[in-house]
Amino acid sequence: MATCAFIMPNITGLIDKVKAGQRVDAAEALELYRHAPTAVLGQLADGIRRRKHPDGHVTYIIDRNVNYTNICVAKCNFCAFYREVGSSDGYVLGFEELFRKIDETIAVGGVQLLLQGGHNPDLPLSWYEDLFRAVKQRYPEFKLHALSPPEVIHLSRLSQLPVPEIIRRLIGAGLDSIPGGGAEILVDRVRKLLHCYGKATSDEWLDVMRHAHHAGLRTTATMMYGTLETDVERIEHMMRLRDLQDETGGFTAFITWSFQPDHTELGADHAIVEATGVDYLRTLAIARIVLDNFDNLQASWVTQGGKVGQLSLAYGANDMGSVMIEENVVRAAGATYCMDELEIVRNIEDAGFTAKRRNMHYELLGDPVYRERDVPRMLELATAREAGDTHVPEELANYPARSRAGKQLRVVPHNPVN
Numbered sequence: 406m407a408t409c410a411f412i413m414p415n416i417t418g419l420i421d422k423v424k425a426g427q428r429v430d431a432a433e434a435l436e437l438y439r440h441a442p443t444a445v446l447g448q449l450a451d452g453i454r455r456r457k458h459p460d461g462h463v464t465y466i467i468d469r470n471v472n473y474t475n476i477c478v479a480k481c482n483f484c485a486f487y488r489e490v491g492s493s494d495g496y497v498l499g500f501e502e503l504f505r506k507i508d509e510t511i512a513v514g515g516v517q518l519l520l521q522g523g524h525n526p527d528l529p530l531s532w533y534e535d536l537f538r539a540v541k542q543r544y545p546e547f548k549l550h551a552l553s554p555p556e557v558i559h560l561s562r563l564s565q566l567p568v569p570e571i572i573r574r575l576i577g578a579g580l581d582s583i584p585g586g587g588a589e590i591l592v593d594r595v596r597k598l599l600h601c602y603g604k605a606t607s608d609e610w611l612d613v614m615r616h617a618h619h620a621g622l623r624t625t626a627t628m629m630y631g632t633l634e635t636d637v638e639r640i641e642h643m644m645r646l647r648d649l650q651d652e653t654g655g656f657t658a659f660i661t662w663s664f665q666p667d668h669t670e671l672g673a674d675h676a677i678v679e680a681t682g683v684d685y686l687r688t689l690a691i692a693r694i695v696l697d698n699f700d701n702l703q704a705s706w707v708t709q710g711g712k713v714g715q716l717s718l719a720y721g722a723n724d725m726g727s728v729m730i731e732e733n734v735v736r737a738a739g740a741t742y743c744m745d746e747l748e749i750v751r752n753i754e755d756a757g758f759t760a761k762r763r764n765m766h767y768e769l770l771g772d773p774v775y776r777e778r779d780v781p782r783m784l785e786l787a788t789a790r791e792a793g794d795t796h797v798p799e800e801l802a803n804y805p806a807r808s809r810a811g812k813q814l815r816v817v818p819h820n821p822v823n
């Protein structure tokens with residue numbers, strides 16, 4: 406990717422166009438992405454961020470990123486997290502385990518779970534509905550930001566119900582919003598190469614979000630770059646999101662991160678190394694320019710580290726994402742960055758902004774919790790379970806399994822922790 410130090414004459418007009426607040430088309434975005442110096446891209450993105458957020462606030466949310474199961478039949482080749490059905494280190498979290506995680510989240514000022522997992526054929530729709538209802542009964546104010554579009558599609562296929570009906574049922578049980586996971590690159594050529602075309606085509610991913618927005622849910626949008634896509638396809642991804650946002654206005658935020666290649670089939674087969682920090686900052690900045698109808702862009706410190714995460718605030722990001730508390734997916738691929746609330750706030754303030762807590766709707770909730778009361782420091786992110794804990798939750802016996810391995814587990818309703 407070119408990052409020339411001088412400004413080519415053909416992009417001077419584009420720079421003026423962005424400065425004037427005008428929309429760029431795909432070809433113009435590509436010109437800027439390929440040829441604008443990195444500092445210029447940053448200035449343009451920062452100008453847009455200032456126009457949209459003149460108050461000088463940078464927000465973050467205290468939530469917990471929980472993966473309820475790692476068993477998955479999708480088998481995306483970029484994923485180091487999933488385990489096959491019947492695998493000895495496959496797991497499904499129990500309702501009680503999830504309640505404990507919520508208690509711990511509330512203790513540090515958290516307001517929601519970001520709940521995502523593998524496509525587990527042995528968890529029917531009723532398991533999700535019962536879980537959501539149980540959470541809402543115990544914690545009425547606590548939010549469930551749950552189930553990315555491919556998980557919704559998986560449930561639709563599993564229960565042979567249309568996507569709008571799945572969304573309606575999940576909302577009825579307590580779903581508050583949908584995370585934008587599973588988008589990868591919304592170009593089917595790339596999705597086929599990443600073995601994720603089967604879990605959701607580009608149109609299917611967008612269609613779940615369209616239905617969710619029509620049902621009144623707000624959602625986020627993501628992009629994982631740095632695999633086998635071209636720069637043209639990165640821009641195409643952004644254009645498809647912008648078009649849907651024009652149509653529904655349902656996206657609250659855009660989050661991009663680079664592919665984490667360690668321990669993945671894709672990384673090994675194609676000898677892919679992780680994208681650089683400059684590639685990340687340029688991609689973030691061009692996203693801010695292209696996605697002129699998105700209010701919020703998050704910094705992905707969990708993949709880029711705290712220092713690049715902080716720099717993101719000069720390249721278009723206005724939000725530091727989540728305190729996160731727990732992380733399993735990116736860790737499986739080798740990234741182990743951790744920032745608790747104090748560290749996130751330190752990075753925001755050191756960059757010259759005012760740190761504010763928010764909810765998923767980006768409504769401000771207040772100043773940092775740790776300044777109001779004592780909260781425990783969190784120096785490493787928790788995991789879904791302790792290593793070696795293979796116990797099967799008792800309530801799983803209440804739900805019919807489809808796989809042979811799942812049926813066998815149901816026969817023995819409770820194995821001791823070992």
Ligand code: SF4
Nearest residue numbers: 477479480481484487
């Ligand atoms: S990325 Fe998600 S859907 Fe794909 S294999 Fe991993 S857990 Fe399954």
